[in-house]
Structure formats: C-alpha cells, structure tokens
Amino acid sequence: MSGNTITHDVTVTAEQTGTTRGTARDTSFAPSRAARELGLRRRDFDLAVRLGRIRTVPDDKGGGRRVARDEIERIRAGAGFPEALRDSIRVVGTTEGAALMAVTTARFTRLARLGLLVPMTFYVNRYRAVVWLYLADDLRQFAADERNAALLKGRTSEGLRDQLTEGLDLRPRNWRGRHLGFLLSQADDPWSRAAAMASLLGPVDVSEVVRDPYERSHLHRFRPAPPTHGTPGSPAAHLAEEIMTATDPDEIDWLRTDLAGAVEAARRQRPAPSPALRPVPSAPPGRKSTPHGAQETGRLRGLLGRIRRKDS
Structure with a gap:
C-alpha cells in the first residue's frame, strides 16, 4: 500500500452552460482520476469504495459511478491522510x-x-x-x-x-455475502437490486424465478460487471465464476426468494419493456391505401374479362 502522496490541487474544468451551477459530471471525477487525486492505486481505490471509505454518486449521463469533488476534498482533509486511508483498506x-x-x-x-x-x-x-x-x-x-x-x-x-x-x-459463501452487500449498497434502481441478486445465481435458477423472457433481458441490462480475474474464458476466469455463483442449497433458496421479491417490487414500480405490435403503416395524406385483398380482386376481374372476350 505504499506510494507517494499526490499533492496537487483538485481542479475541475466545468463546461460553460450559461448557468451558475454545473451538472454532476462537471463537479465529479471518474474513478481513475479520483484514484490519482487520492494517491491510490486503482485496485486500492475500488476496495475503498467497497468498504464505504469513498462515497460515489451515479453518473448523470449513465457512464457508471463517479466521485464528487466535495468527497475528494473531505477525504484529503481527514486526519492522517493518506496513511490512515491506506491502513483502513489494507x-x-x-x-x-x-x-x-x-x-x-x-x-x-x-x-x-x-x-x-x-x-x-x-x-x-x-x-x-x-x-x-x-x-x-x-x-x-x-x-x-x-x-x-x-x-x-x-x-x-x-x-x-x-x-x-x-x-x-465457508470462504466462498462468506465472500459472496459480502460482495452482495456492496452491490446492493450501489444499486440506485429496483432493477439494479434485483440484478445484484441474480448475479450470484446460475442461469437456470434465474430463468426459473424470472419466467418472462423480456424481464430476464431487462434484468441482464442491469447486471453488475463481475470482478475481473484473468482473461475471459481462461481457467482463472472460470474458477472465479464458480466462486461467484451460489452452490449451497440453502443459499440458493434464499437468493431465489429474494430475487423473486425484488423483481416483483421492480415490476410494480416500473415494468420491464416488452415489444408492442407493429402498427400498420397508413397511406400518405391525399392518397388511398390499397389493401392487398383489393389488388388481388382487381387482377382476378381483369383475367375473367380477357377470358370472356376470347370466348365471344
């Protein structure tokens, strides 16, 4: 956890919007920038966020979580910074x-x-x-x-x-419990809370609890990114995936129960979008639409007329 303290002043270049108050993005930092401002390696910064040592806020443009400038200043003004912060996340x-x-x-x-x-x-x-x-x-x-x-x-x-x-x-199970607590603390949407629980269950369990395919698809949109362990598809990644998936029957049961309750709550607040029937395009103004059946009837009448003229 050693490292030189970054001592330069915190500065933010706010966009000129014509108002005296900027957006949340104008007065906050992306995680990588916030880590540099606090003199932390990125993995230590992520750990500090998980432990609640650093508070984050949602990005108003949907780009993930950010750290407010006031939060950076609060931490830097704390007693014993940065050693005290590093020791608390060791x-x-x-x-x-x-x-x-x-x-x-x-x-x-x-x-x-x-x-x-x-x-x-x-x-x-x-x-x-x-x-x-x-x-x-x-x-x-x-x-x-x-x-x-x-x-x-x-x-x-x-x-x-x-x-x-x-x-x-019980090490994997205890880690999952701690990890779920962090995910729920970061969830600011009912579907995000449901997705946090779903992230610790296997696909079969999720499909059995959430039977509507459109709800499952919507739930997947909010699924938190798993901690990275090795390149995707590598043995290390597969092993990490096993640790992140509940295996004990009683653990699976309570996760399924909580997932069902969370999805029901999310559904009541904001139902998942489902495809609507496509409207039949109307004819442009001033023109009559020609139904397919009318076209076929016109062709049939023309054919019968030619046959009668030929026989006469």
Whole structure:
C-alpha cells in the first residue's frame, strides 16, 4: 500500500452552460482520476469504495459511478491522510494475517474455513489456486475480542474438526455475502437490486424465478460487471465464476426468494419493456391505401374479362 502522496490541487474544468451551477459530471471525477487525486492505486481505490471509505454518486449521463469533488476534498482533509486511508483498506493473505493475529497459518485457515474470518477479496494465482485476502482491521478486531480467546489458543472442538474433515469451507459463501452487500449498497434502481441478486445465481435458477423472457433481458441490462480475474474464458476466469455463483442449497433458496421479491417490487414500480405490435403503416395524406385483398380482386376481374372476350 505504499506510494507517494499526490499533492496537487483538485481542479475541475466545468463546461460553460450559461448557468451558475454545473451538472454532476462537471463537479465529479471518474474513478481513475479520483484514484490519482487520492494517491491510490486503482485496485486500492475500488476496495475503498467497497468498504464505504469513498462515497460515489451515479453518473448523470449513465457512464457508471463517479466521485464528487466535495468527497475528494473531505477525504484529503481527514486526519492522517493518506496513511490512515491506506491502513483502513489494507488487506493481507494467510501468512501475514496469521502473524497479525499471532496464530499459526494452519489455525488461521481453519478459522477462515469455519466462516469466522470473512475474506474481503481474492485472486487466482499462476498455479490456478485461489488466494483469499482479508481486511487487516477485521483480523485485529477478531484477535482483540476476548470472546475469541479460546478459538485462538484452545483446541478446536471435535464438532468443528469433523466439519472441516468433511470439507467445510465457508470462504466462498462468506465472500459472496459480502460482495452482495456492496452491490446492493450501489444499486440506485429496483432493477439494479434485483440484478445484484441474480448475479450470484446460475442461469437456470434465474430463468426459473424470472419466467418472462423480456424481464430476464431487462434484468441482464442491469447486471453488475463481475470482478475481473484473468482473461475471459481462461481457467482463472472460470474458477472465479464458480466462486461467484451460489452452490449451497440453502443459499440458493434464499437468493431465489429474494430475487423473486425484488423483481416483483421492480415490476410494480416500473415494468420491464416488452415489444408492442407493429402498427400498420397508413397511406400518405391525399392518397388511398390499397389493401392487398383489393389488388388481388382487381387482377382476378381483369383475367375473367380477357377470358370472356376470347370466348365471344
């Protein structure tokens, strides 16, 4: 999280619109620019947004989320900036996290698999292994809580050991829950909320809950972009997609239930558009339209007239 602090003044070139007050785009920054203004790498900026350290606003032209100039100034004026901001979003892996909590890496992994330590993010390394990252603040708070003392130093109970032996690993599910919370916090539209829930379900589950194809198509428009892990279609991308899709039956059930409720709420507020019947084009003013049937009748009469003249 190291890096030199960017100290240049925040400036915005507003378009001259003839009014004294500009649009939201005039007084806000795109994420890449906002990250530079705060001296953050883009991935650290995205993490700060996920954690609510940096508040974003919708782009009034539909170009994604932006950061208001006032928000940049508020953060820069905070005590200990930028070190305090960087420390609040610091993430660590298993080895560093275990050292931070003064436990072995094996115990740290057990606590994480049991769902007691919730991952903040993950990536797929070159060996196609998932590397989970945890918020350092979360780990410090867990270790400082006296109620967790037995978990940090005592022997793991037989019941928990049996679950681990059977393959229990709640890290993907806990990450999905945290990720969904972030998506819902960013959703400013009822269809966006529904799409956030749909993004954690497989296509079959979504089609079974949302049976109307036009609603599914509309829902897809609001589907949030998944975190990028490798090039599309790569093994790393496929592995990340598996992590982002619910697999536990009870998790799938509550996501389906919440999706159904969210779509119903969105439908009541603003139904999804569906194709209307195409109107029959009318004849230009001053001209009579000639129906197809009338044309065929005229041809038939002409043919009968020629036959009668030939026979006479």
